Amino acid sequence: MDTLNTLEKAFAQFQHDYPSFDAEALQELRAREYSRLDALGHIYLDYTGGGLYAQSQLDAHMQMLRGGVYGNPHSSNPTSLVVTELAEHARAYVLDYFHASPDEYTVIFTQNASGALKLVGESYPFGPGDLYVLTFDNHNSVNGIREFARAKGATFAYAPVKPPELRIDEARLEALLDQNHTGHHKLFAYPAQSNFSGVQHSLEWIGRAQAKGWDVLLDAAAFAPSNRLDLSQWHPDFVSLSFYKIFGYPTGVGCLIGRRATLNKLHRPWFAGGTITIASVQGDGYYLREGEAAFEDGTIDYLNIPAVEIGLRHIAAVGIEPIHIRVMCLTDWLIKHLLDLHHNNGIPLVHFYGPTNTINRGGTVTINFFDPSGKLFDYREVESEANQINISLRTGCFCNPGAGEQAHGLTREDLADCFGKEERMTFEDFIQAMSGRVKDAVGAVRVSLGIASQFSDVYRFMQFASTFLDRKA
Numbered sequence: 001m002d003t004l005n006t007l008e009k010a011f012a013q014f015q016h017d018y019p020s021f022d023a024e025a026l027q028e029l030r031a032r033e034y035s036r037l038d039a040l041g042h043i044y045l046d047y048t049g050g051g052l053y054a055q056s057q058l059d060a061h062m063q064m065l066r067g068g069v070y071g072n073p074h075s076s077n078p079t080s081l082v083v084t085e086l087a088e089h090a091r092a093y094v095l096d097y098f099h100a101s102p103d104e105y106t107v108i109f110t111q112n113a114s115g116a117l118k119l120v121g122e123s124y125p126f127g128p129g130d131l132y133v134l135t136f137d138n139h140n141s142v143n144g145i146r147e148f149a150r151a152k153g154a155t156f157a158y159a160p161v162k163p164p165e166l167r168i169d170e171a172r173l174e175a176l177l178d179q180n181h182t183g184h185h186k187l188f189a190y191p192a193q194s195n196f197s198g199v200q201h202s203l204e205w206i207g208r209a210q211a212k213g214w215d216v217l218l219d220a221a222a223f224a225p226s227n228r229l230d231l232s233q234w235h236p237d238f239v240s241l242s243f244y245k246i247f248g249y250p251t252g253v254g255c256l257i258g259r260r261a262t263l264n265k266l267h268r269p270w271f272a273g274g275t276i277t278i279a280s281v282q283g284d285g286y287y288l289r290e291g292e293a294a295f296e297d298g299t300i301d302y303l304n305i306p307a308v309e310i311g312l313r314h315i316a317a318v319g320i321e322p323i324h325i326r327v328m329c330l331t332d333w334l335i336k337h338l339l340d341l342h343h344n345n346g347i348p349l350v351h352f353y354g355p356t357n358t359i360n361r362g363g364t365v366t367i368n369f370f371d372p373s374g375k376l377f378d379y380r381e382v383e384s385e386a387n388q389i390n391i392s393l394r395t396g397c398f399c400n401p402g403a404g405e406q407a408h409g410l411t412r413e414d415l416a417d418c419f420g421k422e423e424r425m426t427f428e429d430f431i432q433a434m435s436g437r438v439k440d441a442v443g444a445v446r447v448s449l450g451i452a453s454q455f456s457d458v459y460r461f462m463q464f465a466s467t468f469l470d471r472k473a
């Protein structure tokens with residue numbers, strides 16, 4: 001490929017083709033905050049797995065820790081008070097960052113996005129006659145909510161996504177949302193951005209579903225790192241997030257942003273330290289605290305929560321819009337150049353799972369490589385070769401089995417004999433069983449871009465991809 005002759009030449013062409021790509025600002029940011037990537041020679045392409053932290057985030061957090069004495073919050077002693085203040089400041093800043101009105105929303109700190117999703121699942125007042133609708137394209141932590149629904153006698157149903165773009169089948173979803181269960185609770189969950197295909201499902205579904213009486217759970221874990229989620233424009237009932245995906249550090253903190261009105265109808269299945277005003281052993285009773293406090297079990301991660309504010313302020317200073325623009329320019333270039341790769345016999349090297357353009361999609365690109373005879377390169381082999389040159393990408397199913405099943409053409413019948421057995425099926429057995437049934441592959445290669453991605457990262461990946469040209473799988 002002539003664009004791959006030299007990095008410099010390719011970059012010059014890239015800058016010409018993508019004038020909105022602010023290379024200078026990125027270069028400065030990368031040198032100031034993310035220089036360890038280049039110092040250690042890493043090509044990091046797994047931002048949907050985890051974001052990267054800036055040097056200044058660490059410095060600010062360490063300075064805070066070194067410069068104070070911090071005790072367990074919720075007491076009136078000075079070291080406790082200072083922590084309560086820092087945590088409440090961070091909580092308010094999360095709302096501010098997402099343009100969420102404190103009158104409408106509150107922030108519940110959790111361990112991660114899965115923790116936020118579990119809170120909704122275990123507390124949603126599912127019962128017989130109630131409904132849980134979710135898209136095939138969902139992370140397993142959203143899929144798992146169906147087990148709470150099932151256990152409480154509610155019904156769940158999946159709305160399909162359509163290959164090859166893996167976008168929502170609008171008519172099917174509309175029909176599911178039109179089910180009239182007056183007087184029953186109805187929860188609809190979907191991802192703002194797919195962690196499998198990068199597709200951004202329309203945020204218009206929030207209002208459309210709510211107008212039909214649904215509570216809406218928007219999983220924003222893969223969307224928030226390089227897109228603006230504006231909760232003054234969109235009003236989902238619940239939003240799940242992991243902060244490390246947005247700014248890398250700290251891990252272990254996520255949140256549920258909940259609409260106060262809808263939170264009121266949740267029933268926590270237990271109480272814990274921190275969630276009650278009073279509880280009694282002999283009186284056999286308890287009173288839950290109000291608002292977010294009823295959902296935060298035990299001691300919050302009080303030393304790390306202030307670092308969430310530091311991280312969000314860093315993103316705000318860089319600007320989520322510039323991050324978005326840069327990620328999308330690089331994604332566009334990457335997709336176009338991957339599409340261009342053909343073996344000598346004219347057969348394309350790459351098969352995409354998801355859109356091959358940048359309309360309503362984010363910077364997550366999932367593919368497989370095929371040889372000149374159409375035989376698949378095993379994704380594990382691709383990953384192992386990438387590892388050898390310090391490229392960090394991700395392979396497999398990405399905890400999103402529904403999108404994978406639809407992408408690879410698996411049906412209910414194909415999967416029927418895999419579950420509900422006495423004997424536990426291993427992952428290897430599962431792959432073995434599926435490989436005879438899928439139309440192409442079980443699993444894929446995922447490349448995802450983010451705040452510190454620069455042209456040379458996608459260029460190096462293209463060079464790596466080109467090594468599969470005219471090779472036998």
Ligand SMILES: Cc1ncc(COP(=O)(O)O)c(C=O)c1O
Pocket residue numbers: 048049112113114115139141191193194195219220221222242254
């Ligand atoms: C879309 C989506 N939702 C939820 C999650 C779960 O996040 P965590 O593992 O941090 O709980 C992920 C993680 O990759 C994700 O991509």
